[in-house]
Amino acid sequence: MPWISILILIPLVTALVLAFLPARERRTARGVALTGSFLALAASIVVFALFDRDLAVLQQVDHLDWIPAAGVSWDVGVDGISIWLLLLTTVVFVLGVILACQRLPQQRGTIFLSLIMLAEAGLLGLFTAGDLVLFYVFWEFMLIPFALLIWNWGGSDRRSAGMVFVVYTMVGSLLMLVAIVATGIIAMDHTGQLSFLIRDLVAVPFDEGTATLLLAGFLLAFAIKIPLWPFHGWLPRVYSQAPIVVTILLAAVMSKAGVYGLLRVGIPVFPEGVGNLLIPVAILALVGIAYGALLAWRAPTMRLLVGYSSVAHLGFIVLGIIVIDRMAAQGAVLQMINHGIVAAAAFVIVLILARGTGTEDIDRLGGLAKGAPRLAVAFLFVTMAALALPGSNAFVGEFFILGGVFDQYAWMAVIAMVGVIFAAVYMLRMYQGTMNGPPRGVQDEGHAAEMTGRDAIVLVPLILMMVWIAVWPGSIVEPTRASTDLAVAPAQIALERPPDQIGVLRDMASADEVQRP
Amino acid sequence: MNAGAALTLYVMSAATVLALVLAVVPLPAAWRRLPEWVGCIGIVATLAIAVVQWGDRQVAFAGELHIDRFSLLLTWIILPAALAVILFSWGEPAAAGRRAEFVGLVLAAATGMMLTVMSGDLITLFIGIELLSVALYVLCAIEVARARSLESGIKYLITGSIGTAILIYGFALLYGVTGTTSLDGVTARLATIDGMASDPLLIAAIVLIVVALGFKASAVPFHMWTPDVYQGAPTPVTAFMGTGTKAAAMGAFLLLFTGATQQVSGDWRALIGALAVVTMVVGNVGALMQQNVKRMLAWSSIAQAGYLLIGVAVGTTAGAEALIYYLFAYVAMTLAAFAIVILREREVESGDTLGAFTGFGRARPWAGVVMTITLLGLAGFPPLAGFIGKFLLFGSAVDAGMSWLAIVGALASVVSVVYYLRVVIVMWSQAPDGQRTARRVRVPASVAAVAVAGAAAIIALAIWAQPMLDLCADAARALTIP
Numbered sequence: 001m002p003w004i005s006i007l008i009l010i011p012l013v014t015a016l017v018l019a020f021l022p023a024r025e026r027r028t029a030r031g032v033a034l035t036g037s038f039l040a041l042a043a044s045i046v047v048f049a050l051f052d053r054d055l056a057v058l059q060q061v062d063h064l065d066w067i068p069a070a071g072v073s074w075d076v077g078v079d080g081i082s083i084w085l086l087l088l089t090t091v092v093f094v095l096g097v098i099l100a101c102q103r104l105p106q107q108r109g110t111i112f113l114s115l116i117m118l119a120e121a122g123l124l125g126l127f128t129a130g131d132l133v134l135f136y137v138f139w140e141f142m143l144i145p146f147a148l149l150i151w152n153w154g155g156s157d158r159r160s161a162g163m164v165f166v167v168y169t170m171v172g173s174l175l176m177l178v179a180i181v182a183t184g185i186i187a188m189d190h191t192g193q194l195s196f197l198i199r200d201l202v203a204v205p206f207d208e209g210t211a212t213l214l215l216a217g218f219l220l221a222f223a224i225k226i227p228l229w230p231f232h233g234w235l236p237r238v239y240s241q242a243p244i245v246v247t248i249l250l251a252a253v254m255s256k257a258g259v260y261g262l263l264r265v266g267i268p269v270f271p272e273g274v275g276n277l278l279i280p281v282a283i284l285a286l287v288g289i290a291y292g293a294l295l296a297w298r299a300p301t302m303r304l305l306v307g308y309s310s311v312a313h314l315g316f317i318v319l320g321i322i323v324i325d326r327m328a329a330q331g332a333v334l335q336m337i338n339h340g341i342v343a344a345a346a347f348v349i350v351l352i353l354a355r356g357t358g359t360e361d362i363d364r365l366g367g368l369a370k371g372a373p374r375l376a377v378a379f380l381f382v383t384m385a386a387l388a389l390p391g392s393n394a395f396v397g398e399f400f401i402l403g404g405v406f407d408q409y410a411w412m413a414v415i416a417m418v419g420v421i422f423a424a425v426y427m428l429r430m431y432q433g434t435m436n437g438p439p440r441g442v443q444d445e446g447h448a449a450e451m452t453g454r455d456a457i458v459l460v461p462l463i464l465m466m467v468w469i470a471v472w473p474g475s476i477v478e479p480t481r482a483s484t485d486l487a488v489a490p491a492q493i494a495l496e497r498p499p500d501q502i503g504v505l506r507d508m509a510s511a512d513e514v515q516r517p
Numbered sequence: 518m519n520a521g522a523a524l525t526l527y528v529m530s531a532a533t534v535l536a537l538v539l540a541v542v543p544l545p546a547a548w549r550r551l552p553e554w555v556g557c558i559g560i561v562a563t564l565a566i567a568v569v570q571w572g573d574r575q576v577a578f579a580g581e582l583h584i585d586r587f588s589l590l591l592t593w594i595i596l597p598a599a600l601a602v603i604l605f606s607w608g609e610p611a612a613a614g615r616r617a618e619f620v621g622l623v624l625a626a627a628t629g630m631m632l633t634v635m636s637g638d639l640i641t642l643f644i645g646i647e648l649l650s651v652a653l654y655v656l657c658a659i660e661v662a663r664a665r666s667l668e669s670g671i672k673y674l675i676t677g678s679i680g681t682a683i684l685i686y687g688f689a690l691l692y693g694v695t696g697t698t699s700l701d702g703v704t705a706r707l708a709t710i711d712g713m714a715s716d717p718l719l720i721a722a723i724v725l726i727v728v729a730l731g732f733k734a735s736a737v738p739f740h741m742w743t744p745d746v747y748q749g750a751p752t753p754v755t756a757f758m759g760t761g762t763k764a765a766a767m768g769a770f771l772l773l774f775t776g777a778t779q780q781v782s783g784d785w786r787a788l789i790g791a792l793a794v795v796t797m798v799v800g801n802v803g804a805l806m807q808q809n810v811k812r813m814l815a816w817s818s819i820a821q822a823g824y825l826l827i828g829v830a831v832g833t834t835a836g837a838e839a840l841i842y843y844l845f846a847y848v849a850m851t852l853a854a855f856a857i858v859i860l861r862e863r864e865v866e867s868g869d870t871l872g873a874f875t876g877f878g879r880a881r882p883w884a885g886v887v888m889t890i891t892l893l894g895l896a897g898f899p900p901l902a903g904f905i906g907k908f909l910l911f912g913s914a915v916d917a918g919m920s921w922l923a924i925v926g927a928l929a930s931v932v933s934v935v936y937y938l939r940v941v942i943v944m945w946s947q948a949p950d951g952q953r954t955a956r957r958v959r960v961p962a963s964v965a966a967v968a969v970a971g972a973a974a975i976i977a978l979a980i981w982a983q984p985m986l987d988l989c990a991d992a993a994r995a996l997t998i999p
Contacts, residue, residue, distance in 0.1 A: 067905065067983050068983055069983060070905075072982075137904075140899050141899060143898075144893065144898065147938070163939075170931045171928075174928070175927055178920070178923045181911050181923060182915045182920060185915050185916050
């Protein structure tokens with residue numbers, strides 16, 4: 001069974017069904033959307049069950065020629081880097097649909113749900129695309145539903161926020177399209193035929209100058225989507241104007257598109273260019289870590305605080321990928337999942353607080369812990385995870401990244417540590433500002449902000465996942481190992497790193513030892 | 518001599534004459550739709566012949582006409598556009614008194630477009646362009662009671678005549694250099710004479726021809742007439758100018774450059790490339806400023822001419838293939854977009870302004886969906902046909918070592934996203950209370966059919982891109998291999 005194609009088609013078909021439902025059928029729409037999102041979750045679990053963790057290359061590939069003359073095909077599969085992202089996407093979208101159903105917009109709720117499912121299809125396609133053109137197709141495809149969600153259901157400044165989002169993204173992505181076209185055509189000299197399959201392109205040697213230019217083209221698109229400092233200008237407007245359910249999806253899942261592209265496409269296809277861009281990108285990531293933390297520290301609203309903290313966290317992930325180190329890359333993959341879960345949980349808490357108190361301003365709230373003790377516990381838990389307290393899930397990821405970075409460039413690790421410290425400052429500011437101190441902004445000590453059973457349906461699974469990763473991080477890291485080793489190996493060779501650091505070579509050496517006696 | 522090969526032109530000419538005769542014959546009221554039927558049947562019959570004729574080159578009238586895969590494929594673009602225009606004006610109140618003239622002129626213009634792309638000789642090419650231009654001058658001014666329509670006709674007449682004069686001058690110089698008016702003869706002469714490439718006379722001829730065709734294709738800096746003429750002309754005519762004329766002009770570009778003067782491509786590649794760059798930049802930035810949707814579409818058609826010119830500038834068959842594919846996509850998208858504009862125009866006063874589209878998508882969801890698909894396609898969003906066309910055009914540019922064209926094209930596309938999506942946003946936003954009571958006329962089925970067919974074509978061209986590209990590749994090869 002072509003499970004991966006089915007996985008992409010389920011949300012797509014659900015979206016179409018929802019689009020053709022009459023606007024009155026809100027009950028039916030809820031049922032359809034929930035069914036669709038749960039079916040997608042089930043399909044992703046099937047993909048996970050069939051996943052062979054020893055294989056480094058793309059597996060369960062569904063290949064269908066689309067435009068052979070232009071080397072374009074429907075080619076989807078899964079590898080160690082994408083397998084958890086698929087599960088993260090389907091899980092977060094199930095929770096997102098539940099949230100959307102709980103507070104379905106009065107105006108055209110069926111279309112709202114339809115667009116959410118369309119976005120899910122786009123993201124799942126992006127995380128599974130094995131063909132660069134298909135990768136681009138999904139990269140742009142997901143933009144439309146998100147933009148329409150912001151335009152139609154966003155805050156007061158939604159129109160300009162949506163336009164900023166689209167234009168920012170398109171500047172990067174259309175230059176990426178040119179880079180994709182150029183890659184395919186330059187590679188044609190080597191492979192003899194036009195092909196945009198990533199697994200074909202990985203084998204193509206580019207000269208250093210070309211690889212640097214092409215990688216730079218891809219990097220611009222990735223940097224804007226991530227967003228990497230200084231390309232984050234769209235983030236505060238979009239995160240604060242989007243409906244909060246959409247903000248959750250953007251922060252938890254869509255923000256992974258850029259870092260995934262970097263590790264899955266950028267580094268493996270253009271290892272020759274990594275040497276020239278390593279230090280500049282690492283510096284941008286480091287600035288992002290510090291700058292995001294500072295902005296989060298002074299952010300006026302909870303939503304912006306979590307948004308800016310994403311800039312810092314994603315800076316960490318970029319740093320983990322760009323230093324080209326096995327351990328750091330594995331940490332980066334783990335941290336993608338961690339950040340997805342923690343950011344989703346943090347925004348759900350913002351949503352609950354905003355619903356109970358009518359405001360997202362940190363300074364207008366305070367002392368809610370007394371009236372909302374259950375929420376306070378959950379909030380504290382999420383806070384600890386977000387600031388990467390030892391013993392939390394994010395701690396493991398950051399530890400991996402910092403360890404790997406320290407091995408390669410100790411000074412970067414020192415600077416990045418500052419970001420870890422600042423995370424404690426801004427996350428505790430948000431928790432203390434809203435939960436502790438004298439009650440503010442509420443009448444009955446904050447009972448209205450208490451977590452209800454309906455909120456728990458969304459929040460508890462996220463917290464359970466955090467506990468799982470904190471207790472047993474190996475279960476996440478281990479299936480990603482083979483693919484991340486393979487992804488960074490060409491760049492490690494190009495950078496002339498010692499052979500014992502290169503995972504693929506080491507495995508081959510140990511295989512030799514096994515055979516020798 | 519194989520005069521039978523030009524059967525398509527005979528049928529079209531007969532339908533044209535019949536329609537024009539009907540203009541002077543008093544028709545009984547029950548037969549008042551007869552001219553439209555004549556037009557539709559004529560076009561469908563011609564299209565059927567063009568499909569059956571698909572095959573290797575047939576020559577008619579001693580090489581004056583080339584009926585080959587290239588000209589037939591472009592005929593497949595021109596005829597549906599003409600059919601759509603007749604369907605647009607089906608029962609339109611404004612054209613009520615002049616139905617037969619309208620249909621006859623549309624058929625005449627379409628015949629001119631077909632003649633242009635079928636020509637195997639500079640003279641035939643010129644006659645084709647003249648025929649389509651003259652018919653369109655009158656069509657622009659056909660709403661004689663409306664000042665803007667007349668103004669549009671006059672403006673188009675004046676600028677069009679200048680373009681024609683320059684074109685014939687260029688042809689004269691080309692004849693002076695090569696001593697022949699046959700396109701095949703030009704190719705053969707250029708191949709045999711050494712040192713021809715830097716001949717100033719030849720370069721002058723090329724520059725003049727590029728300028729003249731630039732007028733017809735509304736490429737910058739010869740685009741000044743386009744926004745005014747497009748806005749003033751009756752909307753169905755505007756749609757025809759945006760699609761049919763563009764296809765014919767691009768066909769002429771391909772015939773003369775990628776085809777006939779391929780040998781001296783070093784002389785014109787950079788020139789047409791520069792034209793493409795300026796057209797993409799100015800067209801997109803100009804569209805950004807517009808508050809009138811028809812005017813915006815006029816500017817967008819300028820910008821789209823810039824993308825199309827990439828396919829000429831690269832001078833390769835891959836470029837021609839990409840150009841023809843993009844022409845199909847562009848014509849489908851433009852016709853669908855104009856269909857929606859026509860619907861809105863019939864529904865409210867000054868329905869072509871951006872403000873008039875507020876809430877249109879909510880009022881008529883199917884029209885909103887069609888317009889959204891169309892505008893996303895024009896902006897080049899994947900996986901729609903507009904994206905595949907741009908992808909192929911950019912690919913041909915990179916392949917030909919002209920990556921700068923692709924980069925400018927990509928950046929210009931970013932600008933285009935803003936004005937295309939602005940219409941989408943406006944369409945799906947809440948209508949102000951006053952407009953909700955605007956009169957709602959019954960949707961004319963013919964216009965709706967074109968809109969839906971256009972949107973379906975945008976998706977179908979993307980799904981079945983490969984078979985379509987095979988056809989385009991055959992057509993592009995027919996340009997260089999007789």
